Amino acid sequence: MKDTSYRVSKAPKSAIRELFDLASERSDVISLGIGQPDFTTPEPVIQGNIDALKKKVTMYAPTRGVPELLELIEEKVRRKNKIDSNWKENAIITNGASQAVTLAFASLFNPGDELIISSPNFVSYFYCALFFGVKVIEVERNKDFSLNIEGIRNAINPKTKAMLINTPNNPTGHALTPKELNEIVDIIIENDLYLITDEVYENYVYDGFKHVSPASLNGMFERTVTVNAMSKLYSATGFRIGYVVASKEIINLMEKFHQYTVAGTNHAAQYGFIEALKMGTGFFENILKSFDDRRNLVYHRLKEIGFDLVKPQGSFYMMPSTEKFKLSGPQFSKRIMKEQAVAIVPGNIFGSFSDNMIRISYATEIEKLKEAMNRIEKFVLKL
Ligand SMILES: Cc1ncc(COP(=O)(O)O)c(C=O)c1O
DSSP: OOOOOHHHHHSOOOHHHHHHHHHHTOTTOEESOOOSOOSOOOHHHHHHHHHHHHTTOOSOOOTTOOHHHHHHHHHHHHHTTOOOOOHHHHEEEESHHHHHHHHHHHHHOOTTOEEEEEESOOHHHHHHHHHTTOEEEEEEOOTTSOOOHHHHHHHOOTTEEEEEEESSOTTTOOOOOHHHHHHHHHHHHHTTOEEEEEOTTTTOBOTTOOOOOGGGSTTOGGGEEEEEESTTTTTOGGGOOEEEEOOHHHHHHHHHHHHHHTOSOOHHHHHHHHHHHHHOSTTHHHHHHHHHHHHHHHHHHHHHHTOBOOOOSBTTEEOOBOGGGTOOHHHHHHHHHHHHOEEOEEGGGGOTTOTTBEEEEOOSOHHHHHHHHHHHHHHHHTO
């Protein structure tokens, strides 16, 4: 038989999914591996989807998405993100933020182009790049997970096409400060680059932190691809609805790729998102407070146990170092699962500079988090 795709073959199976599979074989496992919130999707969102199905919204959706939804997105990004856009030209509905990222790759890059990513970073970016023949230049984050601006400047060469940021970040929890953002914007403009910005955790910010969208900054709209989704804010990862806001030229390219690869996005689910956007975000206030309590609990307990870690200001992840315990991230993850039934994702899947780290998600109820911390303590004491 002839070779199958070397690009796809090279990508490993998702280590996170494998961890879930392992965890599902045991009833005593507490999962800190989860990448989705634990509250239920708000009722109006579910009802919006059901009502659409009852009204027989079961045919193909318009390629770019349902106009009413696109219009609500225009309004949302103006209000929340301070991005001025026109729904008729600047937005497309996607199958989650995942496909929004794919569309960004499909529309911006040619094989051989280089993309700068600060590592550690979200795992899918690396494999999307592989699939599209894009060379990723990883720049190691500073110790506190802020961006290494000098490193980024040094990584730029004539092949550099774009930079990809994710703020607030999965896996580090780092949220870009205004200073970092301004430095990034200067680099993008000075070097005539594109910026892909994944903002799926924009609502998960703590200590009064304010999320700023780079596309709202001077001179950035035309060169920025803003990726977002309903997945994390509405705890609706299974709806598979996301969106991109970008220039007319980029959206036109995305529409073609979208048409010929997926022929659109789930039609009825888009009506769920319409109801979500009509709801406002008031429902999220108490939820955020609960995530903040979990963040504080996990941070203090991990510190008490002796981990070196940074207190993050966004998302629902933390990335402690395992170095002090003389274990690599994968060794720690494997042993804590076996010996204490806690599922934790090893850091090495998030790029080249996090072999001795683990990613902890605190999107789990507080009593379980407390028990997980006790189990981690027991494990560490026995080392
Ligand atoms: C940073 C980041 N971007 C994108 C996604 C994918 O989001 P979606 O479920 O909307 O495809 C995730 C999911 O964990 C994520 O953490």
